[in-house]
Amino acid sequence: xxxxxxxxxxxxxxxxxxxxxxxxxxxxxxxxxxxxxxxxxxxxxxxxxxxxxxxxxxxxxxxxxxxxxxxxxxxxxxxxxxxxxxxxxxxxxxxxxxxxxxxxxxxxxxxxxxxxxxxxxxxxxxxxxxxxxxxxxxxxxxxxxxxxxxxxxxxxxxxxxxxxxxxxxxxxxxxxxxxxxxxxxxxxxxxxxxxxxxxxxxxxxxxxxxxxxxxxxxxxxxxxxxxxxxxxxxxxxxxxxxxxxxxxxxxxxxxxxxx
DNA sequence: ATGACCGTTAATAACGGA
Numbered sequence: 069x070x071x072x073x074x075x076x077x078x079x080x081x082x083x084x085x086x087x088x089x090x091x092x093x094x095x096x097x098x099x100x101x102x103x104x105x106x107x108x109x110x111x112x113x114x115x116x117x118x119x120x121x122x123x124x125x126x127x128x129x130x131x132x133x134x135x136x137x138x139x140x141x142x143x144x145x146x147x148x149x150x151x152x153x154x155x156x157x158x159x160x161x162x163x164x165x166x167x168x169x170x171x172x173x174x175x176x177x178x179x180x181x182x183x184x185x186x187x188x189x190x191x192x193x194x195x196x197x198x199x200x201x202x203x204x205x206x207x208x209x210x211x212x213x214x215x216x217x218x219x220x221x222x223x224x225x226x227x228x229x230x231x232x233x234x235x236x237x238x239x240x241x242x243x244x245x246x247x248x249x250x251x252x253x254x255x256x257x258x259x260x261x262x263x264x265x266x267x268x269x270x271x272x273x274x275x276x277x278x279x280x281x282x283x284x285x286x287x288x289x290x291x292x293x294x295x296x297x298x299x300x301x302x303x304x305x306x307x308x309x310x311x312x313x314x315x316x317x318x319x320x321x322x323x324x325x326x327x
Numbered sequence: 328a329t330g331a332c333c334g335t336t337a338a339t340a341a342c343g344g345a
Contacts, residue, residue, distance in 0.1 A: 077333075077334070077344085078333085078334055078335080080334090080335095081333080081334060081335095102334095102344090104334070104335070105335095128335095129334090129335055129336070129342095129343095130335085130342095130343075130344095179343080179344065179345060180345085181343085181344090181345085219344095219345070233345090236345080237345070238345060271345075272329095273332075273344090273345070274331095274332035274333055274344095275331075275332045275333090276331060276332085277329090277330055277331050278331095278332095279329055279330080280328080280329045280330055280331090281329095281330095282329095285345075287345080307329090308329095310329075311328090311329045312329075315329090316333095317332085317333075317344080317345090
């Protein structure tokens with residue numbers, strides 16, 4: 069089974085590329101982030117024509133997550149139990165579903181903006197709630213993974229220049245400790261191989277030729293439990309999908325499982 | 328070549344992204 073995660077930065081803007089990529093990559097299950105549309109605006113019909121069902125949690129301009137599957141979708145849960153919310157409102161940043169033999173979450177962890185910003189505290193609280201919500205499945209025997217845009221680079225090797233990010237979000241000890249806490253709950257980082265260069269970056273800023281210069285970050289992660297990790301036969305970042313006009317600023321992370 | 332922000336909202340910039 070081929071499972072992937074991809075922050076598409078608007079499914080409306082990305083639809084032609086998304087449909088083409090689903091077919092060319094042979095992806096069975098896609099965890100999608102930043103749909104940037106409403107549930108009604110989600111292109112369920114176009115996906116259905118390709119043989120995919122979808123479960124969507126999206127409310128409009130920002131955020132929005134989905135699971136897209138051609139191996140079934142059952143037991144869909146929209147939202148994160150215990151979500152702290154931001155500015156008094158819960159945002160659509162998590163959805164979970166069972167697709168064939170595996171249960172998956174698609175998550176879009178809050179950005180944090182700046183270390184002193186209230187959004188940063190929200191980010192840390194949000195991950196705490198995520199840990200509480202997934203701990204049971206993480207410790208279970210069914211293949212289980214939390215895939216998505218974590219907005220955290222796990223180590224200094226996961227950014228193109230650690231000095232460039234000094235003092236900014238995505239690399240702080242507290243954020244990395246939050247990831248470590250998830251791992252302590254029974255999840256491990258399924259690190260993909262890069263198709264070019266040394267580091268498996270998944271995001272490159274649109275600006276200043278970051279992609280051609282490979283000034284990237286690895287912030288899109290696959291955290292799987294033991295049964296999931298044991299079944300992994302390959303994992304890679306499809307950087308080809310970051311090329312050319314109409315690309316998202318994130319590339320898909322693809323994982324092959326022997327289940 | 329992979330190439331010097333993009334997408335949404337809304338109407339002219341503002342905002343978020345990371």
